[in-house]
Amino acid sequence: MPEQARPRQPIKPGFFTVPDDPNEAPKLLGTRCDACGEYFYPRRAVCAKCLSRKTSAVELEARGTLYSYTFVHMPLFGSTNMEHAEGYGVGQIDLPEGPRVQAPLAGKQAEFKVGQSLRGELDVLRDDGGTDIVIVRFRPVGGA
Amino acid sequence: MRDVAILGVGMHPFGAFYSGKTNAEMGLTAGLAALDDAGMSFADMKAAYAGHIFATAMTGVRVMKEFGCTGLPIQRIENASATGSAALREAFLAVSAGHYETAMVLGFDKMTTMIQSGTAGTAPENMEDSILPAGFFAMWATRRMHERGTKAEHLAKIAAKNWNNGAHNPMAQRQAKEKVTPEKVLNSGMVAWPLTKMMSCPIGDGAAAAIIGPVELAKKLHPDRPVVKIAASTLWSEVYERGHLFQGPVVGPARMTVDASNAVYNQAGVGPKDLDLVQVHDAFVIEELEYYELLGICKRGEAEKYIDEGAFEIGGSLPAFSTDGGLIARGHPGGPTGLAQIWETTLQLRGEAGKRQVKRKNGELPRLGLCHMMGGGSVCVIHILERN
Numbered sequence: 001m002p003e004q005a006r007p008r009q010p011i012k013p014g015f016f017t018v019p020d021d022p023n024e025a026p027k028l029l030g031t032r033c034d035a036c037g038e039y040f041y042p043r044r045a046v047c048a049k050c051l052s053r054k055t056s057a058v059e060l061e062a063r064g065t066l067y068s069y070t071f072v073h074m075p076l077f078g079s080t081n082m083e084h085a086e087g088y089g090v091g092q093i094d095l096p097e098g099p100r101v102q103a104p105l106a107g108k109q110a111e112f113k114v115g116q117s118l119r120g121e122l123d124v125l126r127d128d129g130g131t132d133i134v135i136v137r138f139r140p141v142g143g144a
Numbered sequence: 145m146r147d148v149a150i151l152g153v154g155m156h157p158f159g160a161f162y163s164g165k166t167n168a169e170m171g172l173t174a175g176l177a178a179l180d181d182a183g184m185s186f187a188d189m190k191a192a193y194a195g196h197i198f199a200t201a202m203t204g205v206r207v208m209k210e211f212g213c214t215g216l217p218i219q220r221i222e223n224a225s226a227t228g229s230a231a232l233r234e235a236f237l238a239v240s241a242g243h244y245e246t247a248m249v250l251g252f253d254k255m256t257t258m259i260q261s262g263t264a265g266t267a268p269e270n271m272e273d274s275i276l277p278a279g280f281f282a283m284w285a286t287r288r289m290h291e292r293g294t295k296a297e298h299l300a301k302i303a304a305k306n307w308n309n310g311a312h313n314p315m316a317q318r319q320a321k322e323k324v325t326p327e328k329v330l331n332s333g334m335v336a337w338p339l340t341k342m343m344s345c346p347i348g349d350g351a352a353a354a355i356i357g358p359v360e361l362a363k364k365l366h367p368d369r370p371v372v373k374i375a376a377s378t379l380w381s382e383v384y385e386r387g388h389l390f391q392g393p394v395v396g397p398a399r400m401t402v403d404a405s406n407a408v409y410n411q412a413g414v415g416p417k418d419l420d421l422v423q424v425h426d427a428f429v430i431e432e433l434e435y436y437e438l439l440g441i442c443k444r445g446e447a448e449k450y451i452d453e454g455a456f457e458i459g460g461s462l463p464a465f466s467t468d469g470g471l472i473a474r475g476h477p478g479g480p481t482g483l484a485q486i487w488e489t490t491l492q493l494r495g496e497a498g499k500r501q502v503k504r505k506n507g508e509l510p511r512l513g514l515c516h517m518m519g520g521g522s523v524c525v526i527h528i529l530e531r532n
Contacts, residue, residue, distance in 0.1 A: 041391075042391060048384045048390075068283035068284070068286045069283060069286055070279050070282035070286055070339075071334075071336065071337045072278065072279045072335070072336040073334045073336065073337075087334075094387070102280075102389055102391055114286065114287065114290040
């Protein structure tokens with residue numbers, strides 16, 4: 001039997017997709033400059049590189065390589081998820097298109113090293129009256 | 145454009161538990177101390193610039209009323225951590241252009257109340273705020289370790305230096321009772337790996353003030369005191385390059401400090417080798433390590449070697465860094481922090497820094513001091529002060 005999908009909502013709209021299928025990975029909502037081709041995350045109206053106003057909304061695969069990371073020994077904003085209680089990882093992930101994304105990490109500190117491949121997934125931060133409030137976090141490719 | 149001097153400086157000590165003190169009380173203490181140091185009255189002030197981050201709208205004007213109501217123009221300036229430095233820069237631009245003869249620059253904040261009110265950047269609705277400043281700068285450290293083999297011990301040595309400098313500064317928030325060792329720093333509890341508690345600046349309250357005016361006025365007010373001139377002032381935002389972060393504590397690649405320091409070196413007609421002392425935005429200790437190189441004090445990849453040699457300590461072979469304890473030990477309430485750097489550098493150049501006094505190799509008083517602040521990672525303000 002497939003798992004009954006609970007309704008899910010992004011913690012803030014406009015940053016990533018929340019697919020209906022719980023097994024489908026989220027996509028990051030970015031921008032591509034029509035003039036110079038530079039990619040950005042999150043979305044923006046004007047290209048920060050060439051200042052062109054001709055830009056297009058794109059959906060970027062949530063995957064890339066780890067530029068840097070840390071484990072923060074402080075509570076993750078208001079989370080009631082016990083997994084977040086003992087410090088949590090945050091990292092900077094370079095997407096192949098160019099943007100550097102900052103996001104929480106899924107996994108233990110020993111699983112991470114600079115340069116490794118990561119993939120994004122949705123993570124439940126808390127239950128809000130029967131709806132799961134979700135964020136994007138990144139997990140090592142091939143990790144548990 | 146005319147030459148502008150620091151006529152007077154004053155502070156209210158930085159600290160964590162001034163629950164009974166208002167911004168107005170702390171601001172008044174710092175401002176009156178600066179007026180006394182200058183030998184001037186508030187009636188002599190032709191303009192005022194108030195720097196605060198966390199207080200509500202118009203707090204700047206209301207705090208300035210404590211000094212009296214003289215009709216002077218009052219402007220509030222805010223640029224995150226660089227607020228006090230940015231306020232000084234606006235005053236400097238106006239006085240050097242001749243719009244005003246004098247100006248008071250006053251920075252104050254109660255970061256402790258900001259944390260209590262829950263606007264510390266951890267609000268769950270702000271996805272882009274998911275990474276605290278400690279986490280961001282910890283990622284500078286992780287990257288540095290990956291690229292250069294930097295050890296946590298290098299970071300601990302910088303922090304210990306700043307704690308020990310702060311112990312000689314009566315205005316410092318953290319007053320170590322005994323000499324701080326790198327081991328103690330390493331064992332002080334993790335904030336964001338590899339940064340420990342003692343490698344991170346504290347939350348605090350405080351106020352600091354500077355009064356500026358033409359160099360001729362400085363000579364007239366205190367004929368026997370060295371004149372401390374503002375030799376250069378600059379403020380930069382970021383130039384786009386790959387790796388720029390548009391979310392979270394927005395700190396892009398570190399190029400901004402390089403751009404800003406090149407600008408002030410050109411303005412002042414000096415180079416990094418000419419500096420005697422440097423104050424930087426060492427909110428987290430990895431920053432100070434990076435700024436050794438980004439400010440051109442040493443070459444890329446050499447910082448660790450010089451840290452091991454103690455080169456950045458007072459009396460070391462390179463410019464002394466964070467002589468008042470830096471943000472790590474002196475503290476970082478927000479609005480007044482950049483002006484605390486000006487207070488320290490002014491006292492140092494005048495030879496009034498007591499036990500933490502920097503001397504040149506020939507025994508003379510220092511001649512050049514640089515003050516560097518980052519604001520929200522997205523602006524960089526640098527001033528060079530010169531004794532002449």
